[in-house]
Amino acid sequence: MEAFLAPRDAVLDWIGRLGQQHTVYFPQPSGTRSFQFERVTEASILTLESWESPVPRAAFRASANNQPPGKRLAPPREQLFTFRRNAAGELEFLPSLEQGFQVLAGVRPCDLKAIHLMDRVNSEGVADPHYLNRRAHTAIIAHDCLQPCDDYCFCEAAGSLHCREGADIFLTPLEKELLIECRTEQGAELLAQAEFAACDDPQAVRQQAEAHRAKPFGRQLAGSLETIGKALAAGWDSPLWQRHVERCFSCGTCTLVCPTCYCFDVHDDIDLHDPTAGERYRTADSCMLGDFAEVAGGHNFRGEPAARQRHRVKRKFEYPLERFGEGSFCVGCGRCGHQCTVDIDIFDIVNDLVRTGGEG
Amino acid sequence: MRALDIQRVLGGLGPDPYLPMSGRLLEARDLTERERFYRVELPRPLGHGPGQFVMVSCPGAGEAPISICCGPRDDRQLEMVVRRVGGLTQVLHGLQAGDSLGIRGPFGHGFDLDELQGHDLLLIAGGLGLVPMRSLLQPIMAEPERFGRVTLIVGYRTPAEELFREELAVWSKLPEVRVIRLVNDRAHLPWDGEVGLVTAPIAGLELDIANTLAVLIGPPVMYKFVLMELLARGLPQAQIFVDLERRMKCGIGKCGHCQINHLYCCQSGPVFRFSEIAQLREAL
Numbered sequence: 001m002e003a004f005l006a007p008r009d010a011v012l013d014w015i016g017r018l019g020q021q022h023t024v025y026f027p028q029p030s031g032t033r034s035f036q037f038e039r040v041t042e043a044s045i046l047t048l049e050s051w052e053s054p055v056p057r058a059a060f061r062a063s064a065n066n067q068p069p070g071k072r073l074a075p076p077r078e079q080l081f082t083f084r085r086n087a088a089g090e091l092e093f094l095p096s097l098e099q100g101f102q103v104l105a106g107v108r109p110c111d112l113k114a115i116h117l118m119d120r121v122n123s124e125g126v127a128d129p130h131y132l133n134r135r136a137h138t139a140i141i142a143h144d145c146l147q148p149c150d151d152y153c154f155c156e157a158a159g160s161l162h163c164r165e166g167a168d169i170f171l172t173p174l175e176k177e178l179l180i181e182c183r184t185e186q187g188a189e190l191l192a193q194a195e196f197a198a199c200d201d202p203q204a205v206r207q208q209a210e211a212h213r214a215k216p217f218g219r220q221l222a223g224s225l226e227t228i229g230k231a232l233a234a235g236w237d238s239p240l241w242q243r244h245v246e247r248c249f250s251c252g253t254c255t256l257v258c259p260t261c262y263c264f265d266v267h268d269d270i271d272l273h274d275p276t277a278g279e280r281y282r283t284a285d286s287c288m289l290g291d292f293a294e295v296a297g298g299h300n301f302r303g304e305p306a307a308r309q310r311h312r313v314k315r316k317f318e319y320p321l322e323r324f325g326e327g328s329f330c331v332g333c334g335r336c337g338h339q340c341t342v343d344i345d346i347f348d349i350v351n352d353l354v355r356t357g358g359e360g
Numbered sequence: 361m362r363a364l365d366i367q368r369v370l371g372g373l374g375p376d377p378y379l380p381m382s383g384r385l386l387e388a389r390d391l392t393e394r395e396r397f398y399r400v401e402l403p404r405p406l407g408h409g410p411g412q413f414v415m416v417s418c419p420g421a422g423e424a425p426i427s428i429c430c431g432p433r434d435d436r437q438l439e440m441v442v443r444r445v446g447g448l449t450q451v452l453h454g455l456q457a458g459d460s461l462g463i464r465g466p467f468g469h470g471f472d473l474d475e476l477q478g479h480d481l482l483l484i485a486g487g488l489g490l491v492p493m494r495s496l497l498q499p500i501m502a503e504p505e506r507f508g509r510v511t512l513i514v515g516y517r518t519p520a521e522e523l524f525r526e527e528l529a530v531w532s533k534l535p536e537v538r539v540i541r542l543v544n545d546r547a548h549l550p551w552d553g554e555v556g557l558v559t560a561p562i563a564g565l566e567l568d569i570a571n572t573l574a575v576l577i578g579p580p581v582m583y584k585f586v587l588m589e590l591l592a593r594g595l596p597q598a599q600i601f602v603d604l605e606r607r608m609k610c611g612i613g614k615c616g617h618c619q620i621n622h623l624y625c626c627q628s629g630p631v632f633r634f635s636e637i638a639q640l641r642e643a644l
Contacts, residue, residue, distance in 0.1 A: 080378045083419040083462075091382045091419060091460045125627065126612035129376050136370050236641055263616030266609045270420045278420055280378075282609075287616060295607050296424075296445045299580045301620075301642055311619075311642075319622035 002188065004180040004196035005205070011171070011178050012046045014194045015105050015141070019044065024103040025072055034066040037104065048173075068259030068335070069104045070115045073134050074122075076256075076284040080130065080266070084277035096279075097133045103190065105141040108149065110333040112142045112167055113160035114259030117331075120324055121262060139186050142167035143178075146209065148218035152334025154347055156217035159225060160331040172209045179205050218332070219347060223354040225317070225327040231353045232318040238356065241306040244349045247342040248305050252286030254336035254346070255312065260329045263287055287311055313349055377612050380417045380462030383438070388457050391441060392521055395488070396453050397429075400438045402463060408432060410496040411470025411603060411631040415611050416440070417462030421451040425608040425626070428466060429491045431498030438463065441491040441523070467611035468630050471496050471575070471601065473506075479573045480508035482565070484558055484586055486515050486578025490523050492603055492630075493577045501531045508571060513540045515558035515578075518547035558582065562589040569594050577603040583644045587634065597635035604630050604643065 006014075018024050019040025026046055030036035040046065082094045107115075115135075122131040145161065155161045164170055168187035172179040181202050182188050199205060221228065235241075255261040265285040270278040286292065288308050293301040302308045316330035330346060337345030387399035406414070408428050417423040430439035444453045455461065481500065485493040493512075500507055512531070516522055522541075532539035540561050541553030554561070558578070574595060576586050583602060590600055606618035606625040618625035621640045628636075637643040 081376070089460070090384070091462060093379050093382065093419075093462060095376050095379055097376075121614070126377050126614075127373055128612075128614055129370075129373050130378075132370055132373070262614070264609065265615070265617075266423060268420050268422050275420075280417075280419070280423075282615075285609075285616070287619075292617060293607060293619075295580070295605050296443075296449075297579065301580075301606070307642075314621070315619075322622045 001182045001184070002191070003182065003199040003202035003205075004191070004194070005174075005177050005199045006180060006194070006196040007177050008048055010194075010196065011180065012048065014196075016040060016044065016046055017193065018103060018105070018190060022101055022103050024105055025069065026105045030066060036066050037069045037072060037106075040105075066335075066339070067257060068114060068333070069107050069111050070118055070259050072102060072104055073115065073138060074118065074131055074262060077281055078130060078283075079279050079281045082277065082279045084274075097129060099133070099137060101137045101139075102134075103139045103141065107140055107142040107167070108145055108155075108333075109142065109163045110153075110155040110158075110160045110331040111259050112140070112165065113163035113331045114333070115140070116163065116165040117260050117320075117324075117326060117329055118262060119166065120326070124324070139168045139190060140166055141169045141171065141187075141190070143171040144173065144209070145217075146173055146213045148214060150334065150338065151219075152338040152345070152347075153218035153332065154221060154334060155332035157219065157221040158330050158332025159327050160333075161217055172206050174205065174209050179209065181206075219334075221347070221354070222351040227354055228317050228328075228350055229321055231350075231357055232314050234357060235353050236310070238353060240349065240352050240356065241310045244344060244352070245305040245309045248288075248309065248344055249342065250288050250290055250305050250308065251341065252288045253339050253341060254344070255286040255288055256284060257335040257339045259331060259333060259335070260316070261286070263292075287315070309344075309349070313346060316346065317350060377464070378610070380415070380423075380464045382460055383463045385455055385457050385459050385461065386437070388455055388459070391523055394444050395441050395521075395523065396444070398440050398442065398452075398455075400440070400461070400463060402436045402438060405434055405436050406438050406463075406466055408438075408466035408495075409470045410473065410499060411492060412466040412468050412495070413492075413611075413630065414438065414440070414463050414465035414467065415608070416442075416452070417464070418448060418451045418455070419462060422448045423462070423464075423609075424448050425467075425611065427492035427495070429494045431495055431502070441488070443488055464611060468626055469628060470631050473499055476500070476573055477506050478508065478571075480568055480571050481510045482513075482567070482572055482574040482590075483511065484513045484562075484574065484576050484578070486558055486582040486586075487517065487521060488523075489577035489579070489582070489603070490514055493575070494524060494527075496575065497531065501534060501537070504534050504537060508536070508568075510534075510537045511540070511565060512538070513542070513558050513561055515542040515544070515556075517544050519543055519549040519551040520547065557585070559585050559589045562586070562593065565593075567593060567595070572599060574600045575603070576600065580605065580644065587644075597638050598633055600634040602632055602634055602637070602644075604632060604637075606630070 024040040025037040027035040028038045122128040168184045170181045263285045264282040320326045320329040383400040383402045416426045442452050608618045609615035613624040613627045
């Protein structure tokens with residue numbers, strides 16, 4: 001596939017132009033502290049600030065964007081179907097699948113890996129048509145990270161830094177320009193309108209850029225993913241679970257910002273203008289919330305915050321291996337630790353477990 | 361080029377698994393103060409096995425997993441029993457014959473009758489556990505000669521909670537079938553069964569341990585104690601089946617609510633061989 005070289009501004013202009021024709025999401029400043037994947041409009045001021053570190057404006061805690069881009073594939077609130085009563089009073093259930101094309105631009109490798117994992121979750125076993133339909137109508141423009149995006153990042157240790165799967169176009173920051181590598185036909189269609197200079201030897205250019213990558217990249221875990229899996233398997237009764245939730249409010253922020261958390265709850269709403277009709281929708285749910293595993297009759301299978309914390313961590317580092325053969329569902333984006341209101345960091349929990357071998 | 365060929369996956373997609381079919385109630389009647397029985401006519405045969413469940417919808421009120429309470433059948437009918445415990449079940453209790461509701465399923469891994477064939481069966485149901493147990497009892501009692509001795513132990517809190525009394529009375533007269541009915545508390549009501557917990561009769565049963573398979577269905581609190589009794593009698597873990605209850609929102613291994621360690625109860629269960637889950641700390 002083709003490769004190009006272009007100045008940063010030219011690439012931003014191109015993304016801006018794509019935004020005139022398609023639904024394009026790109027990290028944009030949100031408030032004064034963070035970036036969000038927002039729709040690109042004529043009014044958008046696109047900057048690469050969000051992913052070129054060190055962040056030039058100290059007030060910005062840019063980091064990985066507040067919400068992962070994958071939330072545009074699995075929205076926190078999503079309609080599943082509508083229902084109504086027909087003239088005979090019988091219920092009718094009407095499928096609703098969204099069809100619009102969208103572009104996710106400015107996706108980091110950690111989020112690319114997360115999207116790859118969500119692709120697997122939603123296509124294996126019983127396939128989820130809502131996710132897959134959206135995914136099939138989504139193009140991804142991703143970029144390499146040569147510097148950790150913030151102090152919370154541990155993507156290299158989590159094994160997601162080098163993920164390229166699923167990107168239609170992959171950008172590598174060079175000193176002055178960007179290397180633009182097209183990876184799919186869909187990517188080529190998006191690039192058709194750009195007038196970028198061809199790059200004859202993208203591999204050499206890329207390798208040159210990669211030589212400037214920070215080493216080690218971001219925080220390093222105390223052991224390999226395999227060691228972590230073993231420590232978790234051995235550490236069911238570790239007092240660390242309790243120690244690491246002493247401050248926890250069970251608020252669910254950590255799962256809300258996690259790019260590989262996909263648990264949901266299901267609700268119905270009645271149409272206020274027509275009480276015989278309405279919609280069923282799902283909303284993001286969290287295994288950290290108190291009643292997540294409670295059954296009718298009141299028994300709660302994970303009633304204690306420590307049990308819920310353990311479940312969350314095992315679900316990232318241990319269970320995925322058994323279910324999907326993937327090393328980790330934690331991609332090391334650092335969002336959960338960054339956003340936690342009381343500074344509980346999955347990175348610290350895992351490291352403590354490894355250091356004690358799960359025992360103390 | 362892509363890790364996942366999504367177009368291909370989309371091409372192979374079946375019907376939307378979240379979309380219910382519209383069922384019509386042929387019959388709706390109260391069994392007890394809290395439990396109501398339903399017979400539903402569906403647009404097509406459900407094709408379920410014993411121990412499976414369906415997701416039942418009352419649009420506007422929501423959806424919940426409900427055990428199927430009839431044995432496998434070829435017609436388009438489905439039977440279930442719903443206990444009134446909250447918003448959705450309250451609405452379900454208001455439904456009458458002729459009303460319509462949504463059904464998805466069948467879901468889950470249930471019982472394999474061929475696996476049970478030829479064995480002595482010790483079936484233990486606590487309270488509402490008799491409801492899913494009935495989906496297994498009906499095919500067993502239809503062909504009792506396929507099985508060895510069948511012992512059914514059913515326990516309720518009080519006589520007022522008794523379910524399917526007439527059906528149990530008929531089955532108890534079959535050769536090689538023994539039905540033990542218990543209540544914890546007579547509660548000053550007439551009762552012709554025994555008084556005690558479902559664990560009480562186990563120690564005194566004549567069991568051919570090598571050839572006995574046990575099935576447990578009941579509230580979470582029941583399993584620990586019944587399992588202790590069965591294991592004390594020398595029954596191996598692999599010869600005990602348990603039917604576990606979890607909160608479920610999807611039935612297809614996505615929503616996360618029913619997860620037991622790495623297993624999804626809605627797919628690997630709700631029926632498990634005890635040996636499969638004995639090491640899972642959150643199972644019971």
